[in-house]
Amino acid sequence: GKPIVALVGRPNVGKSTLFNRLTGRRTAIVDDQPGVTRDRLYGDVEWDNRKFTLIDTGGLFLEDPEFRRDVEKQVGKALAEADVVVFMVDARVGPLVEDERIAQELLKAKSRTIVAVNKVDNFREQDFYEFYRLGLGEPVPISGLHGLNIDELLDRIVELL
Ligand code: GDP
Ligand code: MG
Numbered sequence: 735g736k737p738i739v740a741l742v743g744r745p746n747v748g749k750s751t752l753f754n755r756l757t758g759r760r761t762a763i764v765d766d767q768p769g770v771t772r773d774r775l776y777g778d779v780e781w782d783n784r785k786f787t788l789i790d791t792g793g794l795f796l797e798d799p800e801f802r803r804d805v806e807k808q809v810g811k812a813l814a815e816a817d818v819v820v821f822m823v824d825a826r827v828g829p830l831v832e833d834e835r836i837a838q839e840l841l842k843a844k845s846r847t848i849v850a851v852n853k854v855d856n857f858r859e860q861d862f863y864e865f866y867r868l869g870l871g872e873p874v875p876i877s878g879l880h881g882l883n884i885d886e887l888l889d890r891i892v893e894l895l
Contacts, residue, residue, distance in 0.1 A: 735787045737895045738815055739775045739779070742840075743822035744757050745792060748852040752822065752878035753777060755889075761866040781888040784895055789816070810839065818894045819847045820887070821870065825854045825861040829868060837868040849873040850887055855880055 741749045750814050757777030813819065819840060823833050840847045847870045851862035854875035865873040874890055876883045 737817040739786050739891055740789045740791050740819045740846050741820050741822060742791050744847050747822045747824045748761050748790040749822055750879045754789060755881060756788055768826035784892040786895060790840055813843045813845050818891055819845045821847050821848050822850045822852050823865055825851045829865055837870055841869060848890050849877045
């Protein structure tokens with residue numbers, strides 16, 4: 735079947751916003767509250783003649799408070815079915831302990847991972863430089879909300895498919 739790309743990350747980093755943009759639908763619900771349960775979970779994306787299925791793992795797992803406390807479960811489930819993981823972090827808050835835990839899981843699982851540093855609405859290098867410390871390669875600064883640098887993110891994804 736089609737390759738699967740999973741969006742992983744803490745609540746409120748912008749997974750659903752990016753999911754909506756990449757899948758080109760406006761039906762999913764984005765909310766200021768983390769862990770909104772009504773989000774659509776699966777969508778089709780085509781880029782550079784490559785097709786993949788995108789999964790918003792926040793919608794899958796983070797709505798459940800029990801799962802929210804257990805990022806390992808979230809990441810583990812996503813990893814089990816994903817060919818590529820897009821690990822989203824928030825430039826405005828910097829890498830948090832929870833981000834580092836997710837990064838450790840991704841490293842352990844040897845997942846093909848891209849770190850997408852979201853909410854870089856106005857490009858400044860310091861917004862994403864510190865995310866190198868997650869140990870997952872060169873982070874891609876994006877703004878899911880404003881559609882900035884999404885081309886580069888998609889290029890990086892299809893390179894790994
Ligand atoms: P999720 O919990 O990871 O699915 O995050 P959401 O997509 O629901 O977004 C959480 C909040 O961050 C919402 O208020 C979004 O509008 C906001 N947000 C998402 N992407 C961006 C971005 O690129 N820039 C800014 N400034 N806000 C964003
Ligand atoms: Mg969401």
